[in-house]
Amino acid sequence: MFVGAYGGLRIGELARLRRSLAALAEVQGKLHSGPPKTKASRRRVSLPGGVIEELAVHLRAPGRPTDYVFRAPAGGPPRINRFRHRVWLPATLAAGLPGLRIHHLRHTAVALWIAAGASPKEVAARAGHTSVSFVLDRYGHLFPESDAALRDRLDVLFRGATEHRRNTAG
Numbered sequence: 001m002f003v004g005a006y007g008g009l010r011i012g013e014l015a016r017l018r019r020s021l022a023a024l025a026e027v028q029g030k031l032h033s034g035p036p037k038t039k040a041s042r043r044r045v046s047l048p049g050g051v052i053e054e055l056a057v058h059l060r061a062p063g064r065p066t067d068y069v070f071r072a073p074a075g076g077p078p079r080i081n082r083f084r085h086r087v088w089l090p091a092t093l094a095a096g097l098p099g100l101r102i103h104h105l106r107h108t109a110v111a112l113w114i115a116a117g118a119s120p121k122e123v124a125a126r127a128g129h130t131s132v133s134f135v136l137d138r139y140g141h142l143f144p145e146s147d148a149a150l151r152d153r154l155d156v157l158f159r160g161a162t163e164h165r166r167n168t169a170g
Helices: 002-007 011-016 049-058 080-093 105-115 120-127 134-144 147-169
Strands: 025-029 030-033
Touching: 002 011, 002 080, 002 105, 011 080, 105 120, 105 134, 120 134
Parallel strands: none
Antiparallel strands: 025 030
């Protein structure tokens, strides 16, 4: 599920993705249509080119704009609990990753964004959170110890300014 691991969508957001925009949630086994969880949840999420290519292959099958991107075997919206038991759990066991939850894809996405240099504000926006402090509380352990990297960037700035001063003073 590249879209989950790189897009950081919640499982409910993945399950309700349609070829065109729509919203669907599953609550106690019943499907409900409605707006996303929060105002910040209504967002555009850009994906790396490779993920878009994989998604394009998946979407080559004919379909209508209202069709779900990820469908149940008989068509229609996927049922999250059925997907978990019929697809996710067997796949994670076969991959030697017992205990891996679907929501871990979201954490993977955040870790990838941070590794790619995203700021807490960018992470909050991409993840659909309104609060940067929530991002730091929830995902703060993923931000690397950056003092050495910051020191190195400051050193580059200092050396550049010093070099500029020497070149313009003479």
